[in-house]
Amino acid sequence: MSLSILLRAATAVAFAALAMGLGALGVRPAAAAAADEPPTILLTGFEPFGPKRPPNPSWEGIKALDGREWNGYRLIARELPVVWGEPGKRIEALAAEFKPVAVFSFGQGRPDAFTVEALARNQRGPFPDNAGARPASPSIADDGPVAFLATSEAARIAKTLAGRGHVVRLSDDAGRYLCEETLYSLEHLKKTGKIQGSVLFCHVPPLGATVGGKAVDAPLVETFVLDVLEAWRETQPVKEPQASVRKASFQVEAEEQPASNASAREKEVRAFVEHYFKVWSDQDMSGYDDCFMTDAAIQHIDGQGQLFTITRPRFIASQRDAHRRSSARMVEVPESIEIHFEQQLARAVVYWKLTAGARVEKGYDHFTLKQDRGRWRIANLLFYATSEE
Incomplete structure (x- = not known):
């Protein structure tokens, strides 16, 4: 037997012994640990609009969900800045880090209803962001289409949410501000393969508003967010167990x-x-x-x-x-x-x-x-x- 073969054999034995030792100590190899981790759902909300504005309900309603286990998924919540050009960059980086099976983004909207957004235009309004800057370009993505229809079943999700007691509407106008930029960025990242799972954007009412006789606070927004996740989960195909080879x-x-x-x-x-x-x-x-x-x-x-x-x-x-x-x-x-x-x-x-x-x-x-x-x-x-x- 050659020296190189002996060295390879010795190395293999050493690695096997190390693996057994790690197993005895309760330490699992990285691949095994990753296989046991639940799939991730990414949630995003926004910081307040301006330095003296009240808390943003989209972040207040999701921040307590960060790290929570939900129906076999791990929830990750992150806050986005109200700065032109940033939502797409931040979400792309988060998607690369966490490999989510779904990304749900939320923003502050009208005071009388929750809103599921069904259309994203590749168009920015001439409005200043939290840095005081107006958009450098009128388009969100120079290489993107004029608009995207929501790839998730927005109408069905809105109907399910209404059935759960929420005052909810389906919208085709996301506002041409950072919320619309986030929605368009989600669909563009999905189209280009940088997000592999589902994407959806919803507006939530401001804190302190009254919707359907209920005062809007962080717990109410959190309930809405969890109901959005449940409505989405109901639209997912059920994976049947593999047929037994013994079946006729x-x-x-x-x-x-x-x-x-x-x-x-x-x-x-x-x-x-x-x-x-x-x-x-x-x-x-x-x-x-x-x-x-x-x-x-x-x-x-x-x-x-x-x-x-x-x-x-x-x-x-x-x-x-x-x-x-x-x-x-x-x-x-x-x-x-x-x-x-x-x-x-x-x-x-x-x-x-x-x-x-x-x-x-x-x-x-x-x-x-x-x-x-x-x-x-x-x-x-x-x-x-x-x-x-």
């Missing part, structure tokens, strides 16, 4: 059937989306109109970040006019389609490309689809352009 083959086939059904549903939605773009490009306005439910709502975010809601008849008429006035034939195709399902609904995010002669435009369509008259139809469409070439 017909039982395994039965268990695999839902996955096949989900795949079939996904194919149906994908086919619908492709049909939607084809009839529009073919200028088949009757077929295009048939893609929408009768009371569908269509929303558009313009280049300044303003949100407009349009009725279905008005929207179809505008698309017919756009084709008629275009000097070159317009063709729009989906370049990517992301699909997921929420009970009776399907949600599809489509990155599209429109060509009209030499003009090229790109953007996003966010579809909410529901089964109607025997097939998928659009209940809500939100769209915006991102660039022109």
